Amino acid sequence: MAIKGKPRARRWKAAWVGVLYGVGLAPAVWQFHLGATGNLGADPVKTFELFLGLWAVRFLILTLAISPLRELFGVNLMRYRRALGLLCFSYAAMHFTVYVVLDQALMLSAILLDITKRPFIMLGMAALTLLVPLAATSNAFSIRRLGKNWLRLHRLIYLIAISVSIHFALATKVLSGEQYLYLGMIVLMLLYRVLRPYLKRHKRRDRTSPRDRLLSSHGRIVRADLLR
Secondary structure, three states: OOOHHHHHHHHHHHHHHHHHHHHHHHHHHHHHHHOOOOOOOOOOOHHHHHHHHHHHHHHHHHHHHHHHHHHOOOOHHHHHHHHHHHHHHHHHHHHHHHHHHHOOOOOOHHHHHHHHHHHHHHHHHHHHHHHHHHHOOOOHHHHHHHHHHHHHHOOOOOOOOHHHHHHHOOOOOOOOOHHHHHHHHHHHHHHHHHHHHHHHHHHHHHHHHHHHHHHHHHHHHHHHHHHH
């Protein structure tokens, strides 16, 4: 019974991941429909472009939140992290595509001129470039093939988060409450990443009983005496 239950559980997990992809991409499909039917206001291209960028930030935050949720609150959503990361990449790629194809009409001179006026665009491009190898290696084969290097590579997500935060903050002249909220959440999760080793060390010390700490300390003293 237990053996039969495992494949069924895996199928359910895969089904929920599929639902996440469907729900995650639904806003982009609906916004595209609104644009195609002339319901995105006076500047539909810019509205669509900003909309896609905003959702890329949202999925970046959700991806970054998976580890703190598990480690601080015991909420294990690790099975969804890959999907959330790929959705973040998908929205970032669509955001860039709309900017290059629809906003700038594939004119390199116009893009370069825009970059000189708004240098923060380069940070967005850099973040997308760094997301490419992460998306390309978000599979079981790459994890096995790269080993420990896979973890090192995927730590780029924190550099991406910094680049995206600056790009996101400078994209509008006046920051909205929502932007402040998202930026604050990214900053908190980056701070958690910096403090994480110290928190883990403190947690391990709390789990160690006073007797074990005393024995460990006594053992270090004995070894030190023997080395004299």
